Amino acid sequence: MMVESASETIRTTPSNQNGVSSLSSQSDGGGGREGGSNGDTNGEISPVDLLHLQQQQALQAARQFLLQQASGLNSPGSNEVKQSPVQVPVSMAMMSPQMITPQQMQQILSPPQLQALLQQQQALMLQQLDLSNFSTLKQLAFQQQLIQMQQLQQQHILNLQRQGLVPLQPTAHIYIKASEKYVCITISLLLFCVCLCLPSHEEHAGSHPLYGHGECKWPGCEALCEDMGQFIKHLNNEHALDDRSTAQCRVQMQVVQQLEIQLAKESERLQAMMTHLHMRPSEPKPYNQPLNLASSGSLLKRDSDAYPEGLPHPPTSAATPITPLRQGPSVISSSSLHTHSHSHTHAVGPIRRRNSDKYCTPIASELAQNCEFYKNADVRPPFTYASLIRHAILESPDRQLTLNEIYNWFTRKFAYFRRNTATWKNAVRHNLSLHKCFVRVENVKGAVWTVDEVEYQKRRPPKMTGSPTLVKNMISGLGFGSLNASYQAALAESSLSLLNSPPLVTPPSAASLNMLHVGHDDVSSTVEQVNSNGSCSPTLSPQQYSHPVHVKEEPTEVEEDSRPVSLLAGVTHSLPLPSDERDLEEDLPTEELE
DNA sequence: TACGTAGTAAACAGAT
DNA sequence: GATCTGTTTACTACGT
Numbered sequence: 001m002m003v004e005s006a007s008e009t010i011r012t013t014p015s016n017q018n019g020v021s022s023l024s025s026q027s028d029g030g031g032g033r034e035g036g037s038n039g040d041t042n043g044e045i046s047p048v049d050l051l052h053l054q055q056q057q058a059l060q061a062a063r064q065f066l067l068q069q070a071s072g073l074n075s076p077g078s079n080e081v082k083q084s085p086v087q088v089p090v091s092m093a094m095m096s097p098q099m100i101t102p103q104q105m106q107q108i109l110s111p112p113q114l115q116a117l118l119q120q121q122q123a124l125m126l127q128q129l130d131l132s133n134f135s136t137l138k139q140l141a142f143q144q145q146l147i148q149m150q151q152l153q154q155q156h157i158l159n160l161q162r163q164g165l166v167p168l169q170p171t172a173h174i175y176i177k178a179s180e181k182y183v184c185i186t187i188s189l190l191l192f193c194v195c196l197c198l199p200s201h202e203e204h205a206g207s208h209p210l211y212g213h214g215e216c217k218w219p220g221c222e223a224l225c226e227d228m229g230q231f232i233k234h235l236n237n238e239h240a241l242d243d244r245s246t247a248q249c250r251v252q253m254q255v256v257q258q259l260e261i262q263l264a265k266e267s268e269r270l271q272a273m274m275t276h277l278h279m280r281p282s283e284p285k286p287y288n289q290p291l292n293l294a295s296s297g298s299l300l301k302r303d304s305d306a307y308p309e310g311l312p313h314p315p316t317s318a319a320t321p322i323t324p325l326r327q328g329p330s331v332i333s334s335s336s337l338h339t340h341s342h343s344h345t346h347a348v349g350p351i352r353r354r355n356s357d358k359y360c361t362p363i364a365s366e367l368a369q370n371c372e373f374y375k376n377a378d379v380r381p382p383f384t385y386a387s388l389i390r391h392a393i394l395e396s397p398d399r400q401l402t403l404n405e406i407y408n409w410f411t412r413k414f415a416y417f418r419r420n421t422a423t424w425k426n427a428v429r430h431n432l433s434l435h436k437c438f439v440r441v442e443n444v445k446g447a448v449w450t451v452d453e454v455e456y457q458k459r460r461p462p463k464m465t466g467s468p469t470l471v472k473n474m475i476s477g478l479g480f481g482s483l484n485a486s487y488q489a490a491l492a493e494s495s496l497s498l499l500n501s502p503p504l505v506t507p508p509s510a511a512s513l514n515m516l517h518v519g520h521d522d523v524s525s526t527v528e529q530v531n532s533n534g535s536c537s538p539t540l541s542p543q544q545y546s547h548p549v550h551v552k553e554e555p556t557e558v559e560e561d562s563r564p565v566s567l568l569a570g571v572t573h574s575l576p577l578p579s580d581e582r583d584l585e586e587d588l589p590t591e592e593l594e
Numbered sequence: 595t596a597c598g599t600a601g602t603a604a605a606c607a608g609a610t
Numbered sequence: 611g612a613t614c615t616g617t618t619t620a621c622t623a624c625g626t
Contacts, residue, residue: 429616430618432615432616433615434617447616
């Protein structure tokens with residue numbers, strides 16, 4: 001008798017709304033605007049026109065960029081794409097809002113790309129401020145516009161944050177005394193991005209740099225004006241050319257100069273900080289790894305080859321304050337991009353995936369950092385189902401979950417899994433059954449699923465030992481060049497295990513945890529497997545296995561017989577250890593070994 | 595090219 | 611009978 005689950009047999013209809021083709025068409029659509037002239041006939045270029053001019057220039061590059069991405073995805077074997085460094089054309093930093101929304105930008109761009117974009121925009125803004133040929137009045141106008149834009153940006157970004165589309169961004173506040181009051185210039189990387197994504201009409205829709213939100217923006221004025229006409233009248237009456245206005249102009253000019261100086265200083269400081277954070281013992285050659293748009297490539301590729309010269313490079317280490325942006329949107333974007341490029345354009349695209357699983361951040365840290373992001377944003381987590389399931393189980397108090405609880409965890413943690421339930425639930429069940437590392441335990445209440453850490457670590461043969469270059473590169477890229485790969489992996493895995501095992505261990509110090517995070521963040525599960533002795537893996541309490549268990553057979557697994565029930569041996573050292581693992585055992589601090 | 599891993603779809607069966 | 615749970619197979623894509 002065949003009984004089909006209705007929920008499981010619902011076919012998901014292909015969704016192309018986020019597909020590459022859509023993006024391409026969008027870019028084409030955006031490109032349709034690029035023919036527009038700036039309307040600058042008298043040779044004078046206003047700040048607004050400058051912005052528009054750069055946006056127009058950005059259109060071309062952005063289209064090219066997107067098409068490049070799309071074509072690369074359409075031809076999976078393309079080495080060009082694989083080897084192309086993660087970069088964002090400078091002009092893309094000024095991408096037109098008509099082309100790409102912030103959300104789309106997150107989906108399209110990988111984290112480093114997004115960061116690069118934001119920082120390029122920042123740099124461009126700084127350049128804007130540095131235009132020395134601006135007349136005083138234009139400087140004033142620009143400054144006013146800058147402030148106006150900030151207000152709009154802040155409003156916009158708040159909306160985005162409420163929608164969970166934008167993680168909280170680090171900002172820098174610069175207070176400068178202007179006239180009678182202090183002007184707070186908030187530098188937010190994302191603001192610059194969002195700013196340019198604002199509808200263009202907001203920039204010059206019958207606006208005046210000195211008029212905004214119904215009031216006069218003349219320094220120290222704040223007179224209420226119902227409309228532009230009234231404002232113009234007010235402007236001519238109250239701020240006519242006289243000594244007072246001239247003096248105010250001078251003051252404002254100084255304000256702008258101070259801003260420029262301050263911004264230059266802050267920018268320099270920022271760059272120095274980033275340079276410092278990116279310092280590595282040795283500059284590894286960009287290995288011939290396929291570019292994982294998701295995160296691997298981004299995390300592994302260094303700024304030198306990934307970002308344009310002279311522009312601030314997005315930090316990638318855990319020490320960077322821009323972590324949320326680094327992780328959240330990042331992974332996602334590429335994942336989404338990749339996903340939708342597949343022939344079978346399911347609404348739930350495949351998690352591509354191995355790279356993510358291997359090189360991307362581990363779930364623990366990733367989720368810890370972007371918990372809210374994944375909860376709210378409809379973006380696919382860059383982890384394999386197996387990884388997610390494992391994490392869900394290990395995160396539970398008893399390290400065991402029923403299938404339904406696993407489902408709930410997925411939907412609770414990821415907005416992405418609140419739709420297309422049939423697809424991913426099937427995948428979850430499939431993974432549970434397929435992978436030996438997931439052990440079904442008969443419980444009083446029913447069946448629960450547990451994780452056999454040893455099996456999980458064994459899932460993939462220790463390829464890392466076979467490709468030391470990869471490990472070395474990754475490790476050195478993290479600034480751990482002096483440590484061997486296995487130790488790094490051990491540290492990494494330990495950190496995850498520690499994170500996953502709150503009841504078992506005392507939390508490591510913040511510093512060590514952070515450091516471990518860094519290691520694991522970028523090395524992730526491929527390295528995890530190196531540390532397969534399970535000594536620092538979450539301890540499986542024996543009482544969990546007092547019930548019958550169904551040990552799955554995996555034909556591909558070798559030495560199946562050499563090991564009794566791996567469950568119970570899950571945290572013991574009874575298994576013969578590969579040399580690397582023995583090294584781990586020897587080298588690992590006792591704290592890590594627990 | 596072969597192989598392994600991963601995601602998806604689907605068929606099927608047992609349990610509730 | 612419907613639904614859930616679990617297993618298995620097939621296919622595809624990707625990375626090594």
